[in-house]
Amino acid sequence: xxxxxxxxxxxxxxxxxxxxxxxxxxxxxxxxxxxxxxxxxxxxxxxxxxxxxxxxxxxxxxxxxxxxxxxxxxxxxxxxxxxxxxxxxxxxxxxxxxxxxxxxxxxxxxxxxxxxxxxxxxxxxxxxxxxxxxxxxxxxxxxxxxxxxxxxxxxxxxxxxxxxxxxxxxxxxxxxxxxxxxxxxxxxxxxxxxxxxxxxxxxxxxxxxxxxxxxxxxxxxxxxxxxxxxxxxxxxxxxxxxxxxxxxxxxxxxxxxxxxxxxxxxxxxxxxxxxxxxxxxxxxxxxxxxxxxxxxxxxxxxxxxxxxxxxxxxxxxxxxxxxxxxxxxxxxxxxxxxxxxxxxxxxxxxxxxxxxxxxxxxxxxxxxxxxxxxxxxxxxxxxxxxxxxxxxxxxxxxxxxxxxxxxxxxxxxxxxxxxxxxxxxxxxxxxxxxxxxxxxxxxxxxxxxxxxxxxxxxxxxxxxxxxxxxxxxxxxxxxxxxxxxxxxxxxxxxxxxxxxxxxxxxx
Numbered sequence: 150x151x152x153x154x155x156x157x158x159x160x161x162x163x164x165x166x167x168x169x170x171x172x173x174x175x176x177x178x179x180x181x182x183x184x185x186x187x188x189x190x191x192x193x194x195x196x197x198x199x200x201x202x203x204x205x206x207x208x209x210x211x212x213x214x215x216x217x218x219x220x221x222x223x224x225x226x227x228x229x230x231x232x233x234x235x236x237x238x239x240x241x242x243x244x245x246x247x248x249x250x251x252x253x254x255x256x257x258x259x260x261x262x263x264x265x266x267x268x269x270x271x272x273x274x275x276x277x278x279x280x281x282x283x284x285x286x287x288x289x290x291x292x293x294x295x296x297x298x299x300x301x302x303x304x305x306x307x308x309x310x311x312x313x314x315x316x317x318x319x320x321x322x323x324x325x326x327x328x329x330x331x332x333x334x335x336x337x338x339x340x341x342x343x344x345x346x347x348x349x350x351x352x353x354x355x356x357x358x359x360x361x362x363x364x365x366x367x368x369x370x371x372x373x374x375x376x377x378x379x380x381x382x383x384x385x386x387x388x389x390x391x392x393x394x395x396x397x398x399x400x401x402x403x404x405x406x407x408x409x410x411x412x413x414x415x416x417x418x419x420x421x422x423x424x425x426x427x428x429x430x431x432x433x434x435x436x437x438x439x440x441x442x443x444x445x446x447x448x449x450x451x452x453x454x455x456x457x458x459x460x461x462x463x464x465x466x467x468x469x470x471x472x473x474x475x476x477x478x479x480x481x482x483x484x485x486x487x488x489x490x491x492x493x494x495x496x497x498x499x500x501x502x503x504x505x506x507x508x509x510x511x512x513x514x515x516x517x518x519x520x521x522x523x524x525x526x527x528x529x530x531x532x533x534x535x536x537x538x539x540x541x542x543x544x545x546x547x548x549x550x551x552x553x554x555x556x557x558x559x560x561x562x563x564x565x566x567x568x569x570x571x572x573x574x575x576x577x578x579x580x581x582x583x584x585x586x587x588x589x590x591x592x593x594x595x596x597x598x599x600x601x602x603x604x605x606x607x608x609x610x611x612x613x614x615x616x617x618x619x620x621x622x623x624x625x626x627x628x629x630x631x632x633x634x635x636x637x638x639x640x641x642x643x644x645x646x647x648x649x650x651x652x653x654x655x656x
Contacts, residue, residue: 179274179375180512180537181475183368183466186283186379187455188229188386189495190481190506194452197506202405204398204453207460208508211479215514217554222507223566223576224483225527227495230254230285231567232482232505232526237265237284237299239530239545242567243623249569251632253287253294255646263544263656266530267299267377272655273539276374278367280304281360281381290634292643298650300379306360310350312390318443319344319388320434335434340494343431345389345447352392352457357382361458365465375537376471382458385451385485387494395450395457405445408600409488416604420588431493445487474512476536480526481505489600498574498583499601500593503566509554511536520557523576524550525564544656563621570626575618582606582618592618 192199196212197220212218225235230250231242238260242248245257254260267277277300284296297303315327320343323330352358364380384391399405414424428436435441459479466472484502486492495502505526527547534542535549552559563577571586581601583591592606592615605611 178538181375181471182270182275182377182533182537183462183475183477184283184377184379185459185462185477185479186233186281186381187459187479187481187506188282188381188383189483189485190385190452190455191485191487191501192504192506193449193487194456194506196508200405200407200449202399202403203449205456207456207463208479208506211459211463211477211510212508213517214510215516216477216508216510217518217520217557219507219509219520219522219524219553221521221523221576221578222480222505223503223523223525223564223574224505225525225565226567227483227497227502229482233283233285234260235546236480236482236526236529237267237296238263239266239527239542239547241527241546241565241623243570243573243626244546246627246630248567248629249632250285252630253289253633254284255294256630256633262653264542264650264653265299266533267379268650268653269530269534269539269542269655270377270537271301272653274374275377275537276301276372277377277379278302278304279379279381280363281306281357281379282383283379283381287633288635288640289643290636291645292636292640294643294646297642298646304363306356309348309356309359310354311348312346312388313349314346317344317346317388318440318447320431325438325440330438333434333437335430335437338430341387343387343434343493345444345451347393347396348390352394352454355392355454357384357455357458358461361461364462368462368465368469368471371470380462382455384455384458385448389444389447389451391447391451391454395454396446398453399446399449401443401446404442405449406442407445407487407489409441409491410600410602411491413490413602417589417591425585425587425589427491429492429494432488432491435488435493441488444493448485448487476512476533477508477510478529478533479506479508480529481507482526496568498566498568498572498581498585498591500576500581500595500599501601503574503576503581511554518554518557520553521578522550522553522557522559522561523564523578524553524561525566528564540655542656563618565621565623567623567626570629573622575621577618580614580618582615584619584622 193203194205195209224232234254271277286295417425531549575582579596581593590606593601
C-alpha cells in the first residue's frame with residue numbers, strides 16, 4: 150500500500166444506499182457467477198489506492214459500474230496454496246493443516262469429506278467450467294492436479310510464446326537486461342524465479358490473454374443451467390513478463406518505489422531482543438544492482454497487463470446474453486511486497502502481504518460502494534451460496550458478507566490470516582495484530598500508520614485494543630500436512646480424482 154494513497158477515494162465516493170442490484174439478485178431464480186482470480190495482485194490498482202501511478206482502467210471502470218470494493222479484504226493464508234485451498238474448500242488453514250504450497254488440499258480429512266465451492270455449485274444445479282489458475286497446481290505421484298476435478302468442464306491453458314531473453318533481468322540467473330550482472334552472493338533462490346522481461350509475440354500470444362479471450366467467448370454461449378465460470382489469470386505472478394506496450398505505460402525515468410525505511414525492524418524483536426528480520430536476498434540483489442525502482446516498474450507493467458485481460462473478460466460479459474443475470478467476483482489471492490519491510494514477494498503477516506483486492510458486482514447494481522469492514526476470501530463460499538439461493542452449508546469457516554453488500558457500514562468482526570502452524574494476524578477496521586510461534590508480537594494502527602512502521606504491541610495506550618484482538622486468535626492449530634509425493638516424470642492429469650469426488654453427498 151502506498152503511504153499517501155492507501156485510503157484515498159478513487160473514481161467514486163462512498164454511498165450507503167442499498168444497491169439496486171441486490172433486490173434483483175435476491176429475486177433471480179439462479180444468477181450466474183463469473184469468478185475471476187488474479188495471481189499475486191496487491192493493492193497497486195487505481196480503485197484500491199495502493200500506488201499513484203498504477204494504470205488499471207478496466208478494474209477502475211468495473212468498480213465505478215455499481216460494484217462493492219472491499220478495501221479491507223484479507224487472505225486466509227499469505228501464499229497461493231493455503232489461500233486458494235481455504236477459499237475453495239471453505240476451511241481455514243488452522244483447521245485443514247494446509248499451511249504451504251507443498252501440501253495438496255485433497256490430503257486434508259476435511260476436504261476429503263466435503264464438497265469444494267465448485268463441486269457444491271455443480272451438485273446444486275450449476276454448470277461449472279474453468280480455465281487458468283484457480284486452485285494451486287500440484288504435481289503428484291498420480292499425475293498433475295490443477296483442481297480439474299472440481300468442475301464439470303475444465304480447459305487446460307495452452308501457454309504463450311514466452312519471453313524475449315535479451316530483455317530478461319533475473320536474480321536467480323544473475324542477469325540484467327539479458328547480460329551477466331556483477332558477481333553476487335544473493336542469487337540462490339528456492340522460490341519462483343525473481344525476473345522480469347518483455348514477452349514475445351505481443352498481447353494476443355500470451356497465455357493470460359488467450360485465457361481471457363476464451364472466457365469472453367464462453368460467456369456468449371447459452372446453457373440449460375446457470376453457470377459458474379472460474380477464470381484464473383497468472384500475472385502479475387513472478388516472473389514479471391508482460392508485453393512491451395504495458396512497459397511503455399511507465400516511463401523509465403520516473404520513481405515507482407514505495408517509501409522504504411532501512412530501520413524498519415528496530416522495533417520488531419525476538420524474545421532474546423534481537424531483530425526478527427532484515428533485508429531479504431531479493432532486496433539485497435536488487436539494491437546491489439540499483440534495480441529497486443525497475444522491479445516496481447516491472448510489477449506495475451504486469452498489473453496493467455492483467456487489467457487488460459480483465460477488461461477482455463468483462464467486455465465479453467457486457468455483450469453477452471448473461472450480462473443482466475451474472476454475479477461478478479474479482480479477487481487476488483493475497484498481497485505482495487515490493488520493498489516494504491525490506492522484502493519482496495508474499496508470505497508475511499503484514500498488511501502488504503495479507504490484504505488483497507476484492508470487488509463484487511451484483512446484477513443490476515448501479516451505485517458504486519466502498520466497504521472498509523474486514524472480510525476474508527474464506528467468506529466467498531458462504532456469500533455465493535446465499536446470493537445464489539443454494540442450501541445453506543453450515544460447517545464452513547467463513548461468514549457470508551451479503552449484509553455488507555446491502556450496507557457496507559455495518560459493524561463487522563475481525564478476520565484472520567494464518568502463516569504456518571502457530572502464526573496468525575488479526576485485522577479489524579483499524580488494527581493489525583501479529584502473533585508468531587517464535588515469540589514475535591506486533592500491533593499496528595493501520596489507519597494512522599498504513600505502512601506499519603511503528604510497532605505498538607505492549608504499549609499501555611493500546612492494551613484494550615490488543616486484548617480485544619487476541620480473543621480471535623486460534624485456540625489450536627491442526628498439524629501441518631506432509632508435502633505431496635511428487636512424480637519423477639512429467640505426468641498428465643490425475644484422472645482418478647473426479648470419480649471419487651462425485652460420490653460426495655454435498656456435505
